[in-house]
Amino acid sequence: MTAWGALAGGAVGTIVLTSALRISQELGWTRMDIPLLLGTVFTDRRGRASVLGYAIHFTNGLIFALAYYAVFRAVDQAGWLFGAALGLVHAALAGGALLTVLLPAIHPRMGTPWSDAEETPLLEAPGFLLRNYGRRTVIWTVLGHVAYGAIVGGFAAQLH
Amino acid sequence: MERLDGYAPIREYAVVGDGRTVALVARDGSVDWLCLPNVDSPTIFGRLLDAERGGSFRLEPIGPYAVERAYQHHSNVLETTFATAEGRVRVTDAMTLTDIGRISPMRELVRKVDALSGSVPLRWCFEPRFGYGRAETRIERRAGRWFAQAGAEAIALGVFGTEEGTVHGDAVAGELRLASGESALLSLAGASREPAVLPGREDSERRLERTMRFWPGWVGRAQYDGPWADAVTRSALVLKLLTFAPSGAIVAAPTTSLPEWIGEGRNWDYRFTWLRDASWTLDAMLRLGFHDEAHAFFWWLMHASRLTQPELQILYCIDGSVHTDELELDHLSGYRGSAPVRIGNGARDQVQLDLYGAVLEAIWLYAQEVGRLDGDTGKEVARIADYVAEHWQDTDNGIWEVRDERAHYIQSKALCWVALDRACMLATEGLIPNGKRRWGEAAKKAKAFVDDEGWDAELRSYIRAPDMRELDGSLLTLALLGFHDPRSERIRGTVEAVERQLREGPYVYRYRGGDGLDGEEGAFLTCSFWLVDAFARGGRLDDAHALMEELLGLANDVGLYSEEIDPRTGEFLGNFPQGLTHLALINAAVSMADAESEGRERAA
Numbered sequence: 001m002t003a004w005g006a007l008a009g010g011a012v013g014t015i016v017l018t019s020a021l022r023i024s025q026e027l028g029w030t031r032m033d034i035p036l037l038l039g040t041v042f043t044d045r046r047g048r049a050s051v052l053g054y055a056i057h058f059t060n061g062l063i064f065a066l067a068y069y070a071v072f073r074a075v076d077q078a079g080w081l082f083g084a085a086l087g088l089v090h091a092a093l094a095g096g097a098l099l100t101v102l103l104p105a106i107h108p109r110m111g112t113p114w115s116d117a118e119e120t121p122l123l124e125a126p127g128f129l130l131r132n133y134g135r136r137t138v139i140w141t142v143l144g145h146v147a148y149g150a151i152v153g154g155f156a157a158q159l160h
Numbered sequence: 161m162e163r164l165d166g167y168a169p170i171r172e173y174a175v176v177g178d179g180r181t182v183a184l185v186a187r188d189g190s191v192d193w194l195c196l197p198n199v200d201s202p203t204i205f206g207r208l209l210d211a212e213r214g215g216s217f218r219l220e221p222i223g224p225y226a227v228e229r230a231y232q233h234h235s236n237v238l239e240t241t242f243a244t245a246e247g248r249v250r251v252t253d254a255m256t257l258t259d260i261g262r263i264s265p266m267r268e269l270v271r272k273v274d275a276l277s278g279s280v281p282l283r284w285c286f287e288p289r290f291g292y293g294r295a296e297t298r299i300e301r302r303a304g305r306w307f308a309q310a311g312a313e314a315i316a317l318g319v320f321g322t323e324e325g326t327v328h329g330d331a332v333a334g335e336l337r338l339a340s341g342e343s344a345l346l347s348l349a350g351a352s353r354e355p356a357v358l359p360g361r362e363d364s365e366r367r368l369e370r371t372m373r374f375w376p377g378w379v380g381r382a383q384y385d386g387p388w389a390d391a392v393t394r395s396a397l398v399l400k401l402l403t404f405a406p407s408g409a410i411v412a413a414p415t416t417s418l419p420e421w422i423g424e425g426r427n428w429d430y431r432f433t434w435l436r437d438a439s440w441t442l443d444a445m446l447r448l449g450f451h452d453e454a455h456a457f458f459w460w461l462m463h464a465s466r467l468t469q470p471e472l473q474i475l476y477c478i479d480g481s482v483h484t485d486e487l488e489l490d491h492l493s494g495y496r497g498s499a500p501v502r503i504g505n506g507a508r509d510q511v512q513l514d515l516y517g518a519v520l521e522a523i524w525l526y527a528q529e530v531g532r533l534d535g536d537t538g539k540e541v542a543r544i545a546d547y548v549a550e551h552w553q554d555t556d557n558g559i560w561e562v563r564d565e566r567a568h569y570i571q572s573k574a575l576c577w578v579a580l581d582r583a584c585m586l587a588t589e590g591l592i593p594n595g596k597r598r599w600g601e602a603a604k605k606a607k608a609f610v611d612d613e614g615w616d617a618e619l620r621s622y623i624r625a626p627d628m629r630e631l632d633g634s635l636l637t638l639a640l641l642g643f644h645d646p647r648s649e650r651i652r653g654t655v656e657a658v659e660r661q662l663r664e665g666p667y668v669y670r671y672r673g674g675d676g677l678d679g680e681e682g683a684f685l686t687c688s689f690w691l692v693d694a695f696a697r698g699g700r701l702d703d704a705h706a707l708m709e710e711l712l713g714l715a716n717d718v719g720l721y722s723e724e725i726d727p728r729t730g731e732f733l734g735n736f737p738q739g740l741t742h743l744a745l746i747n748a749a750v751s752m753a754d755a756e757s758e759g760r761e762r763a764a
Contacts, residue, residue, distance in 0.1 A: 031466045031480065046534030111406035113197065114266065116257045117179030118374060120452040122459040124407035124480050132407075132479040134467050 001078045001156050003069050009083075009155025010065025013148035014058050020144045030137040032130060037099070040109050040123060061148070064090065068152045083153015084146045091145035095138055099126050161187040161227065166211025167496045168192065170418060170732035174229065174238045174718045175398070176269075178255035178371075179405035182414040183269055184208060184736070185253050187227050187717075189240055191217040196313065197267050197352040199404060199414050200431040200478055202291045204308075204315060204350070209417055209501050210492040215289030217348070219251060219271060222281045222335065231718055235375030236397050237368075238718070247278015247340065256367035257374055265316075265349035265357040270368050272345045273321075275338035284346065286317050287331040292489055292503070297330055305358055306332050318347040320361035383449030386753025387705075391712050394719035395742035396448055399441055402739045408456035409464070409478040410438040413723065413735035419498035420681040420724055420734045427498055429505050430735040432475040432484055435461065436515040436559070437740045439522035444743040446525050447750045458526050461519070462537055469540055470547035472519060474512045474561075475505060484508045510557040511566065514634075516548045517575025517582075521641060524582040527591050538592040545583035545595060549602035552576035553609075559634045560670055567625045570614035571634040574622075577606040578641045610643070615650065621657030622650070624671060631661040633670045633687035639694035640747070646697035655694045663691070666710035667727040682724035682733040685711070689744035696751040701759070704752055711745075721745070 024030050035053030036046065038060075043049050068086055072078040104112045104125040111121035130137040161172050168186040173193075175182050181201070184193035192207035192214070206214030221242045229240040237254040252272040258264045273282065290297055290310035298309050306317040306325070317332065319325060321344030325334025336344055347364040349356055359367075378400065379393055386392070403410050416429035438457060445454040464480035465472050473482055486506035494501050523541055527533050533541065552573060555566035559575075580603035586592045587599070613626040624632040635654050639646045646652075662669045667683030668691055688711050695704035714730065715721055721741040723734030 025466070028467050028469075031463060046536055050536070111408070113180075113406055114258055114264075115179070115406040117177070117378070117400060117403070117405055118257050119179075119405050120456040121406065121408065122456055124409075124460065124463065127479060132481060134481070135483070 001069075001072055003066065005158065006065045006069035006072070006152055006156040007062055009152035010062045010068075011058070012155065013065070013151035014061025016151060017061070017144040017148045018054070018057060020147065021140060024136075024140040029134065030140055031133040032126070032137045032141065034099075037103060037107075037110075037123070037126075041107050044109060044122060065152045068149065069156055072153070072156055078153050078157040080150040080154035080157070083156070084150040086153065087146040087149020088142065090149060091142040094145060095130050095141050099130060100128060163188070163211075165496060166207070170495075170722055170736050171716045171730075173716075173720075173736060174231070175401060175414070175720065175737055176236055176238050176253050176255050177401040177414070178257055178267065179400070179403060181255070181267060182401055183253070183255060184415070185238055185240070187229065187240070189218065189220040189242070189251055191253070191269070193415060194269065195414075195431075196315065196350040198406075198478065199411055201352075202295075203293070204288050204290055204313075206289060206293055206492070208415065209495055210293060213289065213293040213492065215287050215293060217269075217271075217284075217286050217288075219273070219282060219284040219346070221249065222283050229718065231394075231397075232372060233376060234379050234393055234397070235372060236401055237372050237375065241276070242280065242282075244278075244280050247280045248276040249280040249282065249338070250274045250276055252368070254368055254371050256364065256371045259363075259367055259370070262363075263357055264363075264367065265359055266352060266354065267350040268359065268364065268367065269348040269350075270345065270364050271347075272343060272365075272368060273336065273338065274343045275340050277340050279337055279339050281335060281337045283333065283335045284325070285331055285333040286325075286348075288315055292492065294489075294491060299327055299330060299332060301327075303358060307356070312353045314351045314356050316349045316351070316356045316358055318345075318349070318359065318361070318364070320345045320347070320364075381449065384750065384753070386749055386756070388708065388712060388749045388752075391715070391719060392448070392746050392749045395745045396444075396450070398720065398737050398742045399444065399739060399746075400453070402441075403453060403457070404478040407464075407478055407480060408453075408460035409433040409476070409480070410441050410457060410739065411478060412437050412740065413738045415735045416503055417498070417501040418495055418722070418733070418735045421498075422496050422731075422733070423498055425498070425500060426681060427494060427500065427502055428507075428735070429486070429503050430738075431478070432505055433464075433478060434475045434515075435465070435472055436474070436512070436518040437743070439515075439518040440747070441739060441743050442522040443525055444746040444750075446529055448746065451529065454526060454529070458522070461522070462540060466540075470543040472515060472544065473508060474510055474515055475508055482508070507557075507561045510561055511554065512559060512561065513548075513552065513554065513556045513572040514559045514569070514575035516544065517578035517641065520545070520548075520579040520582040524585060527586060527589070533586070533591045538586075541583070541586065542593045542595055545580060545592075545599050548576050548579045548583075549595075549598050552580070552602060552606045567628065568613070569625050569632075570610055570622050571624075571632060571637060573606050573610050573614065574638050574643050575641070577603050577610065577643060580606065607643075611650075619657050620653035622654045624673065628673060630671060630673045631658055633658060633662055633668050633684060633690065636687065636690040636694045639697055640690065640751075646694065647699055651694075652698055655691070655698060658687075658691065662687070664727055666707060666714065667725065682726045682731075684724055685714070685721055685738070685741040686723075686744040689741065689748045692748040693744070693751045696748065696755045699755070701752070701755055704748075704755075708748060708752065
């Protein structure tokens with residue numbers, strides 16, 4: 001079990017997660033666009049926001065892989081199945097708090113349930129379980145994060 | 161003001177709001193409509209739709225009184241002054257804006273009472289009914305407040321400067337008598353799925369002051385110095401109230417099921433964003449110079465419609481979701497017995513091709529203003545234009561959401577031409593990928609269809625559909641959107657035909673033919689303002705001026721309009737206040753200002 005393995009898994013897992021969400025967006029299953037949500041913290045130019053958002057999301061993916069690795073070390077166990085279970089917890093954190101509560105709270109261009117006539121936010125908040133972006137969003141978010149966790153767990157266990 | 165079976169005339173309501181929800185306040189001081197926490201949430205006060213079960217918050221003098229009311233100058237803060245034999249008292253109603261940097265109630269309705277002269281006895285009654293009157297409401301007193309609760313929803317009533325009141329069954333009621341110069345304050349703090357924030361009197365007063373300052377500051381940003389400025393300002397303030405600040409969506413009206421004819425079933429839920437109406441609102445906002453609101457709505461539009469693009473759904477929920485399932489609430493009697501009461505809107509499944517013209521026109525105006533469209537947005541717009549090029553020949557339900565069989569509505573075809581024309585213009589400017597050849601060809605065919613199949617030489621007018629040889633008020637939009645020169649023979653002929661067949665005084669009906677529904681309906685105020693607009697663009701300035709003056713006289717005492725009006729009685733009908741009517745007013749006034757300005761330039 002190595003940190004480099006976890007990082008490699010984090011890189012591959014983030015690509016898989018982001019691609020899965022992008023594909024589900026193109027297929028009309030969700031309006032969830034994590035790079036756009038992250039990038040628009042810094043700019044209101046869509047194109048720039050997407051590029052910046054991809055970089056931020058990729059970095060986040062690596063940081064979370066290290067957090068996974070810390071858990072693997074703590075329990076002295078790693079593998080795709082355990083990683084997938086952590087991915088489920090990760091999805092709950094992302095869908096229940098990170099994207100739904102914390103991001104709207106710090107995002108300068110995102111509305112919150114408390115936004116009033118004084119504000120003109122550019123982005124709607126994801127809402128509980130991300131359902132404002134389409135009812136099926138939560139399914140793809142959970143599946144994407146479980147896949148991410150499985151990949152990180154698998155890589156961390158395999159690479160020496 | 162007299163109530164009929166407990167119902168106030170729709171004309172007697174004023175609206176206050178905070179950009180998230182609104183309250184309707186009757187002339188007799190009763191808050192008869194309030195949805196919490198958002199404009200599309202279930203009601204807590206719904207007396208508007210059931211005088212007995214709906215719930216309300218009443219506040220009025222004991223004994224006979226006369227009423228005067230007005231909004232505070234250029235604001236959405238309402239002042240109702242009651243005059244009695246014992247003196248005068250003023251009630252100030254507002255939904256306050258959130259404090260910056262301090263914890264505030266999720267939503268707050270403040271009712272401040274100022275004794276102006278003498279000593280007027282008043283009574284109040286707080287009768288909350290959660291969940292459209294279905295949920296069991298529990299009332300208790302805690303922490304110096306009255307708490308009403310149902311499930312995870314709660315509202316706390318703070319009574320300051322007078323006695324706290326007593327519980328009577330499932331309501332709280334009290335009386336107050338203030339000496340001249342004294343004031344009292346009633347604060348309703350709403351909480352949904354979170355702990356209630358309990359404001360003290362100073363907190364509520366401070367937010368009220370801030371709210372009073374905000375509105376004139378906001379509307380003061382308008383860049384309009386044309387005629388009828390007061391009516392334009394009021395309409396802009398209404399549109400701002402209809403804008404749901406957390407997402408930027410714009411609802412058609414903040415109510416459901418106010419009937420298009422008393423006692424009948426044409427009762428619909430308007431607490432959704434119709435892309436057509438909202439796109440025209442964006443036009444109006446841009447024409448008045450409210451760029452932030454236009455910008456926010458444009459982002460909402462492009463984001464909300466992503467699930468269905470390139471096809472656009474005709475209406476969306478304010479949170480951007482596409483699920484608007486229609487339900488009937490059988491336990492509510494409806495406004496003056498006008499059942500059923502509906503929530504949700506089944507028109508979602510209709511095909512209305514005209515909305516593509518409204519949306520592309522809005523995008524074109526927005527792009528002109530901003531000077532750019534992002535790459536992804538440009539591609540999305542091009543895909544929508546491709547969709548129109550492929551589908552303009554389909555039948556649809558038309559702008560009026562006819563629940564009959566679909567038809568080849570001429571207005572829909574003309575608006576498809578508008579969509580394709582604006583797409584070509586966007587491509588020419590390099591703002592979207594170039595599809596000019598296919599869009600241009602389709603535009604040419606759509607225009608030829610309208611001119612060949614939709615023109616009736618005998619009537620000297622465009623008609624509703626090739627197989628419906630009748631007039632339609634929506635054909636006036638051809639004059640507004642540049643289908644032909646507004647002074648051309650065909651547009652002038654159509655405007656004159658609409659006058660002949662659909663106009664009665666200041667009133668214009670949508671159509672005289674069928675629409676697949678039983679019952680009658682009133683005259684459609686938006687069509688009257690479109691007629692003013694068409695007159696102004698066609699150079700008939702005197703006619704435009706005269707009609708506009710008549711229409712302004714039809715507003716209620718605080719400058720608001722509903723969707724329709726009964727020409728025989730002047731009674732307001734339909735959901736209230738109606739965004740489409742107010743934005744048509746703005747656009748008509750701006751067109752008039754433009755026409756007068758052009759006239760002056762020509763004369764110079």
